[in-house]
Amino acid sequence: MTHDVRTLDPDQLRSAHILFGSTIHRGPVDDEWWSRAATSYSPGRTVGIHDGGALVGTAMAFPSRLVVPGGGVLPMAAVTRVGVRADCTRRGLLSAMMRAQLDDVAARGEPVATLRASETRIYGRFGYGVATRGRDLRVRVGRPAWRPDAAQGGSVRLLDRDDIIPTLREVHEGIALTRAGSMTRQDSWWWGAIGRRVEDREPVIAAxxxxxxxxxxxxxxxRTDADSFSEQTLEVADLHAADMEATAGLWRFLLDIDLVSSVQAELRPLDEPLELLLSDPRACAVTGHHDETWLRLVDVPTALAARSYGAAEPVLLAVHDPLLEKNAGVYRIAGGGAERVAPLGSPMQPQLECDVAALAMAYLGDRSPSQLVATGWWRAHDGAAVHRADAAFTTSVTPWCGTHF
Ligand SMILES: CC(C)(COP(=O)(O)OP(=O)(O)OC[C@H]1O[C@@H](n2cnc3c(N)ncnc32)[C@H](O)[C@@H]1OP(=O)(O)O)[C@@H](O)C(=O)NCCC(=O)NCCS
Structure with a gap:
């Protein structure tokens, strides 16, 4: 069955917003809410499918930029608000929208797309792979004495409510775009994630x-809802730090606030070593692990050429991409860079082989080629090439985004 995927006009975006909300079990929005939410839609970047005049499927993207290993920055489509009306699911509507959207992203010259997945079974078939992950932490206050050697220095200042968004936007732009996996934020992100809660007069600590x-x-x-007066819990909504001194300084500040008994945070970087800074590492409990960035390499030659590689002898990697066949081919990857050297099926025999989603899992440095070979995501035709690929793809810093959208 074919579906007619159309780019929605500006006057159809509120319907798309309400449709998406209904698919994640949220009610319709009022005029005031919509006047703010509307600013998060980029012109010409929301698609929809109609059935009998009613909008029944939608997906959107907004332009952003993604930091890749080595510090390069690629234009990126941030894909979000994907939903199909409950009585129209499993008829191929999402598949039709994903294909149309990938073609559009490619035509715009955005070499990568990323999203956050509501469920892990949805996006792999469209070439998305998990490229960054995070862990949830809960730290009990009272027990976390800091190790004498823990980084310290600098100062922390609390922000007035009116200063929160302008100040944080500026600091984020200054420090966050260094780690592979991080992305630029649009103004509407700040309002949706933090600004609206500040406007609603929620108790907030911003430092x-x-x-x-x-x-x-x-x-x-x-502050979380289920609190008692003397034992309140803080939920970290956003924390970015340029180095260990800033990381330790911010956590120290949060953990020292009076009448707070615990601080919790979701999707922190896997390599944020908070427990190593504490004299009792068990005071910092890891309460969960989750996938964060799902990455689609839309233009594989450009994406592979944009990142840096560790010193390594060349590896020949065959990449398969049934949806965007121009990406398919044999790539030569070495310490000096990456380029496509042959089409698939040529006499040039690849040493390693994977599909585009599994390539995304290694691209930012989250998973090593040897892990991916051992677990069947990549296939190895030459065992020695696996170690060379590890050396090429390895990164010194674990990739992480820290921007939920
Ligand atoms: C997820 C969602 C958009 C899928 O839309 P859809 O139109 O049903 O998807 P399709 O019919 O194109 O499905 C394509 C394939 O993916 C599978 N699939 C889709 N959604 C799935 C899910 N949630 N769990 C398991 N498989 C799923 C389908 O079974 C189908 O497999 P097949 O080709 O082997 O038959 C829709 O179920 C939805 O709106 N869910 C609630 C909102 C949501 O989670 N949105 C995503 C936000 S990130």
Whole structure:
């Protein structure tokens, strides 16, 4: 069955917003809410499918930029608000929208697309793979004495409510776009994630860390609902830090606030070593692990050429991409870079082989080629090439985004 995927006009976006909301079990929005939410839609980037005049499927994207290993920055489509009306699911509507959207992203010259997945079984078939992950932490206050050697220095200042968004936007732009996996945020993101809660007069802690070279980190935390007066819990909504001194300074600040008995945070970087800074590492409990960024390499030659590689002898990697066949081919990857050297099926025999989703799992450095070979995501025709690929793809810093959208 074919579906007619159309780019929605501006006057259809509110219907798309309400449709998406209904698919994640949220009610319709009022005029005031819509006047703010409307600004998060980029012109010409929302698609829809109609049935009998009613909108029954939708998906959108907004332009962003993604940091790749080595510090390069690629234009990126941030895909979100994907939903199909409950009485129209499993008829191929999402598949039709995903194909149309990938073609559109490619035509716009955005080499990568990322999204956050409501369920893990949805997006792999469209070439998306998990490229960054995070862990949830809960730290009990009272027990976390800091190790004497734990990084310290700099100062922390609390922000007035009116200053929160402008200040954090500026600090984020200054520090966050260094780690592979991080992305730029649009203004509407700040309002949707933090600004609206501040406007709603929720209790908020928003603080900036200043180190030797200026502002180098920030944290935003809200109080959770299930609190007692003397044992309140803070939920970290956003925390970015340029270095270990800023990371430690912000966590110290949060954990020292009076009448707070625990601080919790979701999707923190896998390599944020909070427990190593505490004299009792068990005071920092890891309460969950989750996938964060789902990455689609839309233009594989451009994406592979954009990142840096560790010193390694060349590896020949065959990449399959049934949806965007121009990506298929044999790529030569070495310490000096990557390029396509042959089409699939040519006499040039690849040493390793994977599909585009499994390539995304290694692209930012989250998974090593040897892990992916051992678990069947990549296939190896030459065992020695696996170690060379590990050396090429390895990154010194674990990739992480820290922007939920
Ligand atoms: C997820 C969703 C968009 C899928 O839409 P859909 O139109 O049913 O998807 P399709 O019919 O194109 O499905 C394509 C394939 O993916 C599978 N699939 C789709 N959604 C799935 C899910 N949630 N769980 C398991 N499989 C799923 C289908 O079974 C189908 O497999 P097949 O080709 O082997 O038959 C829709 O179920 C939805 O709106 N869910 C609620 C909102 C949501 O989670 N949105 C995603 C936000 S990130």
């Amino acid at each position: 900036v860390h200043t180190g030797a070279h200026g502002d180098d980190g920030f944290a935003v935390a809200f």
